[in-house]
Amino acid sequence: MKTTRTQTDSFGSLEIAADALWGVHTERSLHFFNIGTQRMPVEIIHAMAHIKAAAATVNAQLGLLDESKALAITAAAQRIAAAQLDDAFPLSVWQTGSGTQSHMNVNEVIATLAKQAGLTVHVNDDVNLGQSSNDVFPSAMHIAVLQLTHNKLLPALNALHESMLEKAVAFKDLAKVGRTHLQDAVPITLGQEFSGYAAQLALCQVSIHHALDGVCALAIGATAVGTGVNTHPEFGSRVASLLATQLRLPLRQSSNLFAALAGHEALVALLGSLRMLAIALNKIGNDIRLMGSGPRAGLGELLLPQNEAGSSIMPGKVNPTQVEALCMVCAQVMGHDVAIGIAASQGQLELNVYKPLIALDVLDSIRLLGDAMHSFNLHCLAGLEANLLQLAHNLERSLMLVTALSPHIGYDRAAQIAKLAQQEGTTLREAALQLGAVSAQQFDEWVDPRGML
Structure with missing residues (x-):
């Protein structure tokens, strides 16, 4: 049997593997964009397939496309959207800035599937009717981002936020040394x-939800x-409305289509x-890593x-690996x-031509953050415990409990007590009594860590 087939376009003829679902445009792209190992994200491919199915339906409703062709296009697109044919989309993400190569890859696979089902549809005239790479690809970017955010990022963030709230309750009575500038400060509870x-994560939740509204256009x-x-x-x-119904997302057509092609401020x-x-998670992770440092x-x-x-060399050593993974993400x-x-600043005149890079990095950010938060929550936060003895030990030795004396004996006198205790390695109580600044009864009454919370 012949292992290839011949296809022709305006640039000439090419031999394509007989079992390949793509056509001549994709085959040329494999040759001209053999760059790196990163393929166009499948989420973008699936989103374009959803658009193709909705477009065919709308074109049929408008009397622009034969009903049988619309059904064939829709059936093929649904298979792609359902991730049944991901191997048919081999192109590198590093291609033209409008995503045209991957867009045509989708069009060609749909046309091939329709032909296999017994109906010939034209890649451009039928599958791409009323469309351009310049509007399909950015629309697919938005859909893919919305789906991944709702399916992966927000569930992981919500779960992590709930876990933080639970820890805040569990640790609410555990007094400890507060720290500012990485130096001892007045007491705080671990729950506080x-x-x-939890509040930092809640603020991030609000910000993300607010930003998603622009992505719906x-x-x-x-x-x-x-x-x-x-x-x-x-x-x-009509296509935006149909997609909103089918995907259960608040999608709408952009109010200004010129801006929708030339800029990507919504994704920015x-x-x-x-x-x-990421900034909040990095701070939280590093705090937990510091408080868990040791063990001795x-x-x-x-x-x-x-x-x-x-x-591999120090027996019994255990590292804060979940924090490290989270912070690398x-x-x-x-x-x-x-x-x-x-990339988003490169919207010269009517079209931004860095779309694949933007799509790749936004989707990668969503995926990485979602996975990392889930892993950190499951494998670190869920089993996190307080070292009660160490909390108490550190609090008892803290020099900044002297702050409780300031209202009674003044800042300067209290500072003398702290400095003496540090210099001689004594307790605050011993230093205060040595200086005659307070009586033993006064010190015990005024320097109460829990009264400082």
């Missing part, structure tokens, strides 16, 4: 610290430059919220779950934010 972490119907040339005036709004804003989340030469106030051996997301900022 964790309530702060789709460029579909803009076609090449935003004017909607070669499409029905109702096409874009979302990535800004993800960067904010660190702070040792938290007992982190011991999941695996930490060293945060660093990657912050890097993506920089790349997306540069």
Whole structure:
């Protein structure tokens, strides 16, 4: 049997593997864009397939496409959207800035599947009727981002937030040394610290939800430059409405299609919220890592779950690996934010031509943060315990309890007590009595850590 088939376009003929579902446009792209190992994210492919199915339905409703062709296109697109044919989309993400190669890859696979089902549809005239890469691809970017955010990121963030609230309650009565500038400060409870972490995550939740509203606006119907040339005036709004119903997302056609093609401010804003989340997670993770440092030469106030051996040379060593993984993800997301900022600024005239990079990095940020938060919550936070003895030991030795004396004997006198205790290695009580600053009864009455909370 012949292992290849011949297909022709305006540039000539090419031999394509007989069993390949794609066509000549995809085959050329495999040759001209053999760059790196990163393929176009499947979420973008699936989203474009959803758009193709909705577009075929709307075109049939508008009397622009034969019903049988619309059904064939829809059936093929649904198979792609259901992740049944991911191997048919081999193109590198590093291609034209409009995503045209991957868009045509989708069109060609749909046409091939329709032909296998017994109906010939034209890649451009039928599958791509009323559409352009310039409006389909950014619309797919938004849909893919919305789906992944709702399915992965927000559930993981919500669960982590709830866990932080639970820890805040569980630790509410555990007094400890507060720290500012990494130096001892006045007391705080471990629960109060964790309530702060929960509040940081809650602020991130609000920011992300706010940013998602802009992502719900789709460029579909803009076609090449935003004017909607070669499409029905109702096409874009109808497709957006149908997709909203089918995908259960609050999708709408963008109110200004020129901006929808030329800029990506909605995704920049979302990535800004993800960067904010990465910053908060990095701070939280590092705090937990510091409080869990030791077990004997660190702070040792938290007992982190011991999941695996930490060293190939030091027996019994256990490391804060979940925190390390989380913080590396945060660093990657912050890097993506920089790349997306540069890419989104490249919207010369009517079209931004860095769309695949933006899609890749936004989706990667969502996926990484979602996975990392889930892993951190499950394998670190859930089993996190307080080291009660170490908390009490550190609190008893803290010099900053002297702050409780300031209202009674003044700042300068209290500072003398703290300095003497530090110099001679004594307790605050001993130093205060040595200086004659207070009586034993007064010290015991005034210096109460719990009264300082």
